[in-house]
Amino acid sequence: MKQDNSTKSWNNLGKEWIELAQAGESRMAFIMPYMLNLMRDVSNKTILDLGCGEGGYSRELCKKNAMVTSVDCSEIAIKYSVAEAQRQGLSIQHFIRNSKIRHRKLFCQQTGSDLPGFVI
DSSP: OOOOOOHHHHHHHHHHHHHHHHOHHHHHIHHHHHHHHHHHOOOOEEEEETTTTOOOHHHHHHHOOOEEEEEEEEEEHHHHHHHHHHHHHOOOOEEESSSOOOOOOEEEGGGGGGGOOOOO
């Protein structure tokens, strides 16, 4: 896999990001519920969580009966996401980098900020 600056950064931040993602009160209490509500009914939908990080959104979508594929450039994050999904008995496909599966919806909470030339 190509080791661009974004990939290197996320792999270097891996463990710290996972801890921050789990501890972030605003993320867990406000941002995640709000974003999931925007998606409405995801039951039996195939969803690609691009830039899934530690997989928090993927797990929540799977709990709502979505068929989820999680993709991230960070091997550390994907390993955590796989382990956590298994621990919770969730069936989520995980890929480091990309997927060739066709999806009906795309969820990308933060990845845009890592694209070259991205401006808020």
